[in-house]
Each structure stands twice: as structure tokens, then as C-alpha cells.
Amino acid sequence: MHIFSSLSNLWNTVEESALLSVRFFLFAGSIFLFFYVWKKHKYWYLKIQQRLPDKKHIYREIRYSFYTVFIFGIVIVQVMWASKNRWTLIYYPIDKYGWPYYFFSILLMIFVHDTYFYWTHRLLHWKPLYKTVHVVHHRSINPTPFSAYAFHPVEALVEIGIIPLIVFTIPYHVTALYFFSAYTLLMNIFGHMGYEFFPKGFASNRFLKWHNTATNHNMHHRFVKCNFGLYFNIWDRLMKTNHPKYEEIYEEVIAQRKLPKISELNAAPPVVEDKLATAKELSD
Numbered sequence: 242m243h244i245f246s247s248l249s250n251l252w253n254t255v256e257e258s259a260l261l262s263v264r265f266f267l268f269a270g271s272i273f274l275f276f277y278v279w280k281k282h283k284y285w286y287l288k289i290q291q292r293l294p295d296k297k298h299i300y301r302e303i304r305y306s307f308y309t310v311f312i313f314g315i316v317i318v319q320v321m322w323a324s325k326n327r328w329t330l331i332y333y334p335i336d337k338y339g340w341p342y343y344f345f346s347i348l349l350m351i352f353v354h355d356t357y358f359y360w361t362h363r364l365l366h367w368k369p370l371y372k373t374v375h376v377v378h379h380r381s382i383n384p385t386p387f388s389a390y391a392f393h394p395v396e397a398l399v400e401i402g403i404i405p406l407i408v409f410t411i412p413y414h415v416t417a418l419y420f421f422s423a424y425t426l427l428m429n430i431f432g433h434m435g436y437e438f439f440p441k442g443f444a445s446n447r448f449l450k451w452h453n454t455a456t457n458h459n460m461h462h463r464f465v466k467c468n469f470g471l472y473f474n475i476w477d478r479l480m481k482t483n484h485p486k487y488e489e490i491y492e493e494v495i496a497q498r499k500l501p502k503i504s505e506l507n508a509a510p511p512v513v514e515d516k517l518a519t520a521k522e523l524s525d
């Protein structure tokens with residue numbers, strides 16, 4: 242009996258991991274094909290770092306993404322099992338807490354995750370952990386959509402750790418969790434895809450600056466010791482961990498858009514000056 246339950250657990254894990262890979266690779270893959278292959282020249286002016294990453298980095302990111310979805314699968318299957326046994330606070334009838342709570346719970350989840358991510362990320366930058374674990378994610382100096390899941394397995398465990406943390410402490414409707422996981426994936430890929438879509442002045446606007454930008458996380462990959470946030474730029478501002486030239490570099494990225502477009506130049510590979518390279522890197 243024990244063997245059968247272990248086998249069924251293993252099968253569920255494989256199934257869940259396969260579903261997660263399909264979701265991730267369909268999403269990240271189509272964004273990659275669109276922006277890095279098909280419309281590469283057309284939208285090049287929106288590219289934050291005006292150069293392409295080496296192919297070997299893209300293969301490495303894809304390889305690590307497979308480990309990540311497997312780890313995510315293991316944890317999610319355990320959470321589903323705990324939920325079946327009514328050990329979590331996941332609930333099913335919406336009326337149990339009503340619609341206002343439903344929407345509030347999604348917002349709460351996003352803010353809790355933002356805080357969880359910022360502080361676990363700071364911890365991962367602690368030298369012994371950085372050198373052994375987090376460095377895998379940082380090998381992508383010029384990130385692509387596939388960098389979103391390119392983690393060391395230990396980091397994958399830390400990242401998915403938000404799910405058990407919230408389902409054992411806060412009541413969530415099951416669909417609110419689906420919504421949250423789709424939002425997380427979307428924002429994660431958006432932060433890694435290497436393109437900036439936000440308008441001029443976003444990073445310094447009185448209200449909008451509290452939301453993160455793709456440039457912010459792109460700079461984290463480039464300069465390493467700054468810009469640790471996920472959805473918002475709240476903790477980085479409070480803890481003064483934004484790159485000192487974040488807002489300035491954001492505007493430089495926006496200014497790049499005015500340079501002649503590759504499609505108009507009729508030119509081969511882009512030879513636009515790499516603006517970010519001129520920014521002074523943070524020293525030890």
C-alpha cells in the first residue's frame with residue numbers, strides 16, 4: 242500500500258511538472274520566438290541591453306528551467322495533498338469569505354510575495370549562498386525570457402516556498418491561487434525578457450516609481466548588488482538598495498528608442514552604443 246501511494250505521488254509530481262513545463266515553455270518560448278527571432282529587428286529599439294546573449298546561455302537557462310519546474314512540481318503536489326487533507330486554508334465556495342475578500346486576498350498575496358522575494362533575495366546575495374546557489378541565476382548577465390526559471394534547485398525551492406507559506410497562514414480561494422501563479426509567471430517573464438515597454442518618466446514619477454520596471458531587474462542581472470525587488474520598487478527604495486543611477490539609466494533606455502530603428506536602417510546586427518555599459522558598476 243505504501244509503495245502504491247509513493248508511486249502515485251511520484252506520478253502526480255511528474256504530471257504536475259509536465260504541466261508546469263508546458264505552461265512555462267509555451268509562454269517564455271513564444272515571447273522568445275517573437276522578440277528574439279521573428280521580430281528581432283522590428284522591436285530592437287525596445288531592447289534594454291543592445292546586444293544578444295550567447296546561445297550557450299540560452300541553452301543553460303532552458304536546462305535549469307527543467308530542474309526548476311520539477312522542484313515546483315514536487316512542492317505543488319505536496320500542497321495539493323495537504324489541501325485534500327484539509328490541512329491548508331485553501332477554500333472552495335466563494336461565499337465562505339465573499340468577493341471583497343477574494344480580491345483583497347489576491348492583492349495581499351502579491352504584497353506578501355513581494356516582501357518574501359525581496360528578503361529571500363537579499364539572503365541569497367549573502368556571499369556563501371551567492372557563490373553556491375544564486376550565481377546560477379546571475380550567469381544570465383543579459384537575461385532572456387528563459388532566465389525567469391533559470392535557478393539552482395535550492396533557489397527553486399526557496400522561490401516556490403511562498404506557496405506553502407501563504408496557504409498555511411492565509412485563507413485563499415483555489416482560483417485566487419491560479420490567478421496569482423499566472424500573474425507571477427507573467428511578471429517574472431516580463432522582468433527577464435530584456436525589453437522595456439513602460440513610458441518615459443515611469444521610474445521617477447511620484448506614483449508610478451513604486452512599481453518595478455523591466456529595466457530595474459535587468460540592471461540587477463547586470464550590476465548584481467542592487468535592485469533586489471520583484472513586483473514593486475518599495476523595499477528597494479526603503480532600504481536604499483536601488484542602483485544610484487537607476488532612474489537615470491531608465492531614461493537612457495527610453496532615449497534609445499529614438500535612435501534609428503534597425504528595420505529602417507536596413508542593417509545587419511545592431512551596433513548601437515551599449516548605454517548600460519557606460520554606467521559605473523557598483524564596487525564591493
Ligand SMILES: [Zn+2]
Binds near residue numbers: 375379461
Ligand atoms: Zn540576485
Ligand SMILES: [Zn+2]
Binds near residue numbers: 388458462
Ligand atoms: Zn532575475
